[in-house]
Amino acid sequence: MDLAQFFDILWSVRWPILSGIGVTALVSALAIIAGSFVGVFVGLALTYGVLPLRWLARVYTDFIRGTPVLVLVLASFYILGTIGLQLSAFQAGVLALAVFCSSHVGEIVRGALQAIPRGQTEAAKAIGLTFSQTFSYVLMPQAGRQIAPAWVNTAAEIVKASTLLSIIGVAELLLATQEVIARTFMSLPFYFHAGFLYFCINFSIERLGKYVEKKLAIPQS
């Protein structure tokens, strides 16, 4: 079989593949956005929360981080149903990935905030800033720069983890590819093709992260 033949077939299945890419991108983007949003609050609770809240956040992050993503996906699809909260496969998938993302972002945010020297908070207090002002103008801008690389890693992990949604029937890129393979019997080239697409997505995320990191860098000497 030559390449031209593969491209012919690829062209004929372009719509299911494109839709798979779209679903992968949408699921990942939703999970990353929601997960990061919640994750910032988890990180704040881990760092500054009063004791019971901090403890709760700690249990949440450790529990989620210690659970395989596949288990999270299956749990949010099957177990939530048994307690009367039946989500569609798509919703359950986004929820599982968002929860996974939030625990990682929470830990990243906590690490970044705690890495800021105590003198920064004290200097801010000394000029009379309140805690929320200190957080917005002194701590968050510094933590944000620290977070960027680790956050990009997490985003790439989410894209990879989105393949697990194929198991509960979300027609993301992997499942779309598998359906194409079932029709065309060309498993090797299509798996390569899917792998290449994932690589492209994550490579772009990484480049974007590098770009943002450079943009935000504080001039030294």
Add this chain to the structure above:
Amino acid sequence: MPHLLEIRDLHKSFGQTEVLKGVDCAMEQGDVVCVIGSSGSGKTTMLRCINMLEDFEGGTIAIDGQQIGYETQRSQRKRRREREIARQRALTGMVFQQFNLFPHMTALANITLGLIKVKKMRREEANATAERWLDRVGLLERKGRFPGQLSGGQQQRVAIARAIAMNPKLMLFDEVTSALDPELVNEVLQVIKDLARDGMTMLLVTHEMRFAYEVSKRVIFMNEGRIGEEGDPKQMFLKPKTERLAEFLKSSSFH
């Protein structure tokens, strides 16, 4: 007229260890007071109590008659609300040993942050104030630099400008030259001397005995959480009354 600063019977413990064991001290407007004493005697802790970077369990601190950090209601001592403490902190300006400039902001922005957010100045006014102080510490042409692009001495001068631009009633300096290379110490001490000459009220912890001798109107010798001896620098350095101070001066570099 209340004293500009009045500390009465200040007690402070870290866990079981009592670090300040009843400190009394008063300062008037324009006073320059140096605090000396051996390591661990509680100098830093006293300074940090004055602007509530540390809570304290006993005694009172008042600036211009205003009780700092706590209020007494029906003979109950109560910590003030965080917002109020933040406002009181602006009464004093603090300069730290490690500068603690905000690394993500230019020299100018380091100074304008407090002016805009705490003093509620408009940006143009804040910029003008900040530039005036940067000029005073000789760094106006470096206003766009980030802390990482400045030498230690320059960073410390920006930190002094940041504190003093807030127009505090009292400036607190905690060993502001100890983290500097020897050749950068003088530029910072010179700035402080200029401020002293202009009548700024200052309380300085220092290991620079020669500087303490030259700049201060009064010297306080801290010893194991108490004021061991205090008086004018000439008498303190040349004719110490207590054995402890004599010993301390011998071990330090003052000749």
